[in-house]
Amino acid sequence: MPTPASGGAGTAGLAALYQERILNHYRRPRHKGALEHATGVHGVKNPLCGDDVSVAVCVSDGIVADARYTGTGCSIMQATASMLMEAVRGRTPGEIDELARRFDEMLVSGAADDTLGELAALAGVAGFRARHKCALLPWKALLGAISQSADGSRIRPSP
16 A cells, blocks of 8 residues: 555655645644643653643543643644644543554554554654654653653643
8 A cells, every 4th residue: 555655656645635634733733722630741842843742631530531732843743742632532541552652653664554543644754754753742742641640640731
C-alpha cells in the first residue's frame, strides 16, 4: 500500500488530504485551553525550535475523562496535540500506551495506521526526521500528565 512518506503512485491525493487535516487542526485546534479539575499536568519544551506544550488530564475510574492542552509551536506540534486530545478521551492509560507505540512505529515506517484515527494524517512526518520531535512532544506531555495522575499527584498548571 502506498504511503504519504513513500512517494508511491497515488499518494498525492492522500498526502493532500492528510495535509488538510493537519492544517485544519492547527488553524482550529480542539481541546485547547486549561482544564480546571486536572488530576495530572505535565509540560515539555523543545529548546531548539521553541515548541512548548502542557497537557492536563482528568483521569476518573481508570479512564481519561478529559484532556486539554496549552502551548505554542509549529503546525505539526499543534495539530498533533489537537488530534491527540480527541483520541485519548474515554481510553485507559494502557490503551493510550498502545496508541503511543503505534504512533512511534508509524513515524519510523511512514505507513499510515488507520487504528490511530486522525493521527494517521501525521504519517508523512516520517519523511522529515527533524520534525519527529514536533509530533512526539504532545505525546511526552500527555504520558507525563497521565503518570502524575496515576501517582495520585494533583498538580495545577501555573498561570
